[in-house]
Amino acid sequence: MQIDLTGRTAVVTGSSQGIGLAIATGLAGSGATVVLTGRRAEGLAAAAGRLRERVPAADVITVVGDLTEEEGAATLYAAVPAADILVNNLGVFGARPPLEITDAEWRAYFDTNVLSAVRLIRGYLPGMTDRGWGRIQNIASDSAIVIPAEMIHYGMSKTALLAVSRGFAKEAAGTGVTVNSVIAGPTHTGGVEDFVRQLVGDELPWDEAQREFMRQHRPQSLLQRLIEPEEIAHMVVYLSSAQASATTGAAVRVDGGYVDAIVP
Numbered sequence: 001m002q003i004d005l006t007g008r009t010a011v012v013t014g015s016s017q018g019i020g021l022a023i024a025t026g027l028a029g030s031g032a033t034v035v036l037t038g039r040r041a042e043g044l045a046a047a048a049g050r051l052r053e054r055v056p057a058a059d060v061i062t063v064v065g066d067l068t069e070e071e072g073a074a075t076l077y078a079a080v081p082a083a084d085i086l087v088n089n090l091g092v093f094g095a096r097p098p099l100e101i102t103d104a105e106w107r108a109y110f111d112t113n114v115l116s117a118v119r120l121i122r123g124y125l126p127g128m129t130d131r132g133w134g135r136i137q138n139i140a141s142d143s144a145i146v147i148p149a150e151m152i153h154y155g156m157s158k159t160a161l162l163a164v165s166r167g168f169a170k171e172a173a174g175t176g177v178t179v180n181s182v183i184a185g186p187t188h189t190g191g192v193e194d195f196v197r198q199l200v201g202d203e204l205p206w207d208e209a210q211r212e213f214m215r216q217h218r219p220q221s222l223l224q225r226l227i228e229p230e231e232i233a234h235m236v237v238y239l240s241s242a243q244a245s246a247t248t249g250a251a252v253r254v255d256g257g258y259v260d261a262i263v264p
Contacts, residue, residue: 003241006031010240011076011083011124013067013116014090016043018189019139022229023087025051026237028058035061035080037090067116073123082127085240088117089139091157093191095150095198106153113157114164121168125177134177135240138165139232140251142185142258146220150199162251169249178248180239185255186218188226222257 010027014020016038024034028051036051038044044062052058063079065072067090091113096105117138128134143151144158162181169179186192193206196213204212214221235254238244253259 001238001243003030003237003243005085005237005240008032008084008240009035009080009082010085010087011035011037011080011120012087012089013037013120016040016047018191019184019187019229019232020087020089021047021051022233023089023139023236024060025054025058026230026233027085027087027240028055028060030237030241032085032240033059033061035063035076035083037063037065037067037076039064039066067120068112070119073116073119076120077123082131083124084128084131084133085135085137086120086124087137087139087236087240088120088161090116091139093141093143093151093154093195095195096153098149098152101153106156109153109157110160113154114160117161118164121164121179125168125172128177129172129175132176134172134175135244136165136168136172136177136179137236137239138162138179138181139236140165140181140183142183142253142255144181144183144251145259145261148217150217165251166249172248176245178239178244180247180249181251182232182235182239183251183253183255183259184232185223185227185253185258186214186221187232188228192226218258220258220260221255225256227254227256 010032012024015024015036028034065075141158143155147155165181
């Protein structure tokens with residue numbers, strides 16, 4: 001399958017590292033102009049450099065701002081008034097005993113993982129529908145369906161993101177714009193390495209620590225390993241393409257078989 005995104009502009013939030021950077025790299029490799037976002041200029045500059053090492057001809061724009069705030073979104077709109085592809089990847093996660101999660105933490109997870117996505121959809125969807133083409137993807141998680149006991153607040157936010165995606169897909173019905181969720185399974189990123197160490201300790205070598213984490217905390221995985229960020233990116237690139245024109249309102253799984261269900 002030849003995916004050509006030449007002439008398309010793709011905004012990827014939370015794209016200075018990990019899954020977001022892998023997605024941006026995949027989109028750039030298919031010809032899209034990619035917009036990297038983050039809160040630190042140095043981190044974005046380093047990410048743009050790593051992306052260009054992988055895709056030397058990439059057209060990369062960096063926008064510094066806190067997209068959990070309206071001011072950050074306004075900065076992004078001023079720099080990039082229109083987008084053909086929007087990937088809401090920005091998110092936070094962490095383990096907390098359920099009864100110790102404060103009101104402020106519940107709000108912070110909702111603001112970061114849900115409201116930031118809603119805000120950008122509101123900003124970019126009208127232009128997409130006016131032009132008759134667009135792709136919006138919200139990066140969700142297996143935790144949206146299999147709520148982890150050690151981070152209920154995170155699971156809640158990702159469940160909400162599934163509802164957001166389905167609702168906006170209905171808003172975009174018949175316009176040529178698709179809106180989907182991508183349910184990512186346990187993925188190998190720097191943040192997840194820290195999370196694994198938090199749960200299984202620092203004593204084991206990484207390969208053993210990863211296996212122990214999957215055995216103890218994610219035994220449902222059929223893959224029986226952490227997913228690599230590029231594997232998530234492959235699905236996002238496909239859903240961003242013309243070939244995925246009939247997929248909308250869906251929760252598409254790249255979870256390594258973690259969710260024990262035949263349908264999403």
